[in-house]
Amino acid sequence: MKRDTLYDNHRQPVPPFAFNDQVAAVFDDMIQRSIPLYGEIIQRQAELIPVFYQEGSRIYDLGCSTGNVGLAACETMGKTPFRMIAVDNSDAMLAIYDKRRRALAAGDRIELVNADITRMAIENASIVIINFTLQFLSPTDRDRLIERVYRSLRPGGLLLFSEKIVHADEEVGALQQDFYYRFKRENGYSDLAIAQKREALEKVLIPETVADHRQRVTAAGFKEPDIWLKWFNFCSWMCRK
Helix, strand or coil: CCCCCCCCCCCCCCCCCCCCHHHHHHHHHHHHHHCCCHHHHHHHHHHHHHHHCCCCCEEEEECCCCCHHHHHHHHHHCCCCCCEEEEECCHHHHHHHHHHHHCCCCHHHEEEEECCCCCCCCCCEEEEEEECCHHHCCHHHHHHHHHHHHHHEEEEEEEEEEEEECCCCHHHHHHHHHHHHHHHHHCCCCHHHHHHHHHHHCCCCCCECHHHHHHHHHHHCCCCCEEEEEECCEEEEEEEC
16 A cells, blocks of 8 residues: 655645545555544445345445445455446546456456446435545535435435534534544644645535534435444444435
8 A cells, every 4th residue: 555645745836636646546545544433434334235235226336436345345245246336537546446346256246437426327226325525526416416316225225425524613623623633643644744635625625514414314305314433523424215
């Protein structure tokens, strides 16, 4: 795994964050060191897949990046046949994913699609996973996507999603942000790297509150959405149709 040093040296100006070749090359190190409990999120989501998967349906991973959910699903599903549609609009991310899945015996159960998740069709789904992806969409596109996901799910189907969030109370929000930066320092990021990454993500990654997400999924039709994991300004949800 190549170490993320993209923001270690002074850059002027700092370009907006994009999922390009440079980011793809260090993505797995970046995400492990930047998202608290990332491995736990992926593992538990993968373990939920065989619980809620319905025979003959599809699993969608929207914003699949380099394929961590799909690879974990191949393990947790074992010999059970399944079809996963893994979607991203970054060629660089999908190229890495493709190489990784080809190394697995069950890798052919995953279909990689380069597409805009706000426009592509979602059909006959029993599970839809959207990890740290809504935050890169406009609020309107977030609303429409979750509405389409709900319509596409079979009864009893499951939406799993994870997001960086903000707190409605500014003082609490500042405290959460402080602990997040502590986490990044503990994982080897310098103050310069943290500051430059923050600048790169400004106006690219727009987090929302827990209330915003709850309102969106309940408006789409999901009943009693549950936050099953939360760490300061990060949370993971499960929403059943």
